Amino acid sequence: MADAASRLKGLIEQLLAAPLPIRIRAWDGSEAGPPGAPALVVRNRRALRRLLWKPGELGLARAWVSGDLGIDGDLYTALGLLSGLIWERGEDARTLAQALRDPEFRAAARGLFALAGPLPPPAPPREEVRRARGHLHTRRADRRAISHHYDVGNDFYALVLGPSMVYSCAYWESPDSTLELAQRDKLELVSRKLALKPGERLLDVGCGWGSMAIHAAREHGVRVVGITLSQEQAAYARKRVADEGLTDRVEIRVQDYRDVDDGPYDAISSIGMAEHVGTQQYLRYAQELHSLLKPGGRLLNHQIARRPLRDESAYDIDEFIDAYVFPDGELAPIGTTVTQLERAGFEVRDVESLREHYALTLRRWVANLEAQWVRAKGLTSPGRARVWRLYMAASALAFERNRIGVNQVLAVRTPESGDAGVPLRARTWN
Incomplete structure (x- = not known):
């Protein structure tokens, strides 16, 4: 069909009941859409x-991961233009049934089915999680999910993360700082909040490639057990x-x-691990963490949070993230996290939002x-x-636009005496 891009643009706008803010470049070389905008490249009918x-995020993900879809132009600009149609349509967006x-x-x-041709799509890309029967967040299921995300090659992660090998939000003094310095400052911030002292025992839950454990032992003289799956x-x-x-x-x-x-x-650090735990667990x-701390011991829980919904029962897992990035991962509002920590017996002493810091970190990883x-x-x-670049x-855009956040929660197993050991002006660690 001649000028497939114009035909495709018109049909998509008819489906979405909204103008398409980026250009379309089709498999026949034709283009249509706003001049100068990034182009969504539809490389084939497949x-x-x-x-x-597979309408929705999963179909888009499969097309992107397989290379059937691409972006020509600045990826952030393209995602920003598309976000209102894909991720930010809100709770009032009409359902497929409507x-x-x-x-x-x-x-x-x-019209789109006619343009796509009669053949069914190929199998999903091999990078997609193959679901096994069984319950979420059993020990076996969690090992499998963690392996999918983290056992993709240490050299690949070294390329993305840089020398610090820290896979969580850095702590930036300014946007012009280096990633390595910002990650060192984050590890030091955690250490100061935990008030680590020589000879104490630290449990680092979800220790990753060992950066927090090494920093705490080398800089603060503690003995560390780091655990990972x-x-x-x-x-x-x-x-x-x-x-x-x-x-x-x-x-x-x-x-x-x-x-x-x-x-x-004496202390527990959990940095970017709790997102894998799951709501039910x-x-x-x-x-478990409360029971592992001595009275007066501190927990630093560093965790991504989503915004609360009017109807929490309507919360759906992000299909792209679940299928390609963090299988079985779940985000909760910060209020829910604080409530669960308190239900477990902790006294929550400080909550600090680092939302903008994660956006800066992610942009450096993408670069x-x-x-x-x-x-x-x-x-x-x-x-x-392609998965890692897109996610x-x-x-980064989701953090910048306040769709998600990240928080450090300092909680204490306060002893019966009531003395939590926290200074009157607690934020001296900054």
């Missing part, structure tokens, strides 16, 4: 079949610990938080990935590199 057979009652919608859908992370962290000469003070285990039984600890998570794009694809796969860029 992209349409993926979208039509849309199908609209004759114009049905006519546009028929990722075999690749553990191997990498153990080598780093040995290279730093800290094997007498740092132990890295492949262990589930539910299986730690060698408390009490969260109270147990908080209770690292894009700067070594060819090597990144070789270290993992082209599809997985990090979209997440």
Whole structure:
């Protein structure tokens, strides 16, 4: 069909009942849309079949990961223009069932099916999670989910994260600072909030590649147990610990938080791990950590939060994130997290939002990935590199636009005496 882009643009706008804010470039070389805007590149009819057979984020994800869809132009600009149509339509957006009652919608859908051709779409990209039967957040399910995200190659993560090997929000003095300095400052911020002292025991839950454990042992003289479910992370962290000469003070285990039984600890850090716990397991998570602390011990829980909904029962997991990035991950509002920590027996002493800091961090990770794009694809796969680029860029925009946030919660297992050991002016750690 000649000028497929114009035909495609018209049908999409008819479906969405809204103008398309970016250009369309179709497989026949034709283009249509606002001059100068980034282009959504529809490389073949297969992209349409993926979208039509699986409407919504999952179809878009499959087309993107497979390379059937692409963006020509600045990715952030394109995602920002599309966000109102894809991610920010709000709770009042009409459902597919409502849309199908609209004759114009049905006519546009028929037109797209005709344009896409009669063949069904191919199988999902191999980077998509293959779901197994069973309950969420069993030990086996969590190991499998963590392996999907983290066991994709330490060299790939080193390329994205840089020398710090910290895979969580950095703490920026200014946007012009370096990623390495901002990550060091975040680890130091956590250490100060925990008031770490030489000889104390720290449990680092979800220790990643060992950065917090090494920082706490080297800079504050504590003895650290770091736990992760990722075999690749553990191997990498153990080598780093040995290279730093800290094997007498740092132990890295492949262990589930539910299986730690060698408390009490003076402090616990949980940085970017609680998002994997799941709503149904969260109270147990908080209770387990509470039981592992000595009276007066501190927990620093660093966790991404979503905004609350008018109807919390309507919350849906992000299909793209669940299928390609963080399987079985769940976000909760910060109020829910604080409530669960308090239900477990903690006294919450401080909550600090670092939302803007995560946006800056993600943009640096995307820049690292894009700067070594060819090597990144070789270290993992082209599809997985596309996954990471899209999810990090979209997440940066989500933090910038206040769709999600990230918070550090300092909680104490306050002893019966009531003395939590927190200074009257607590934020002296800044």
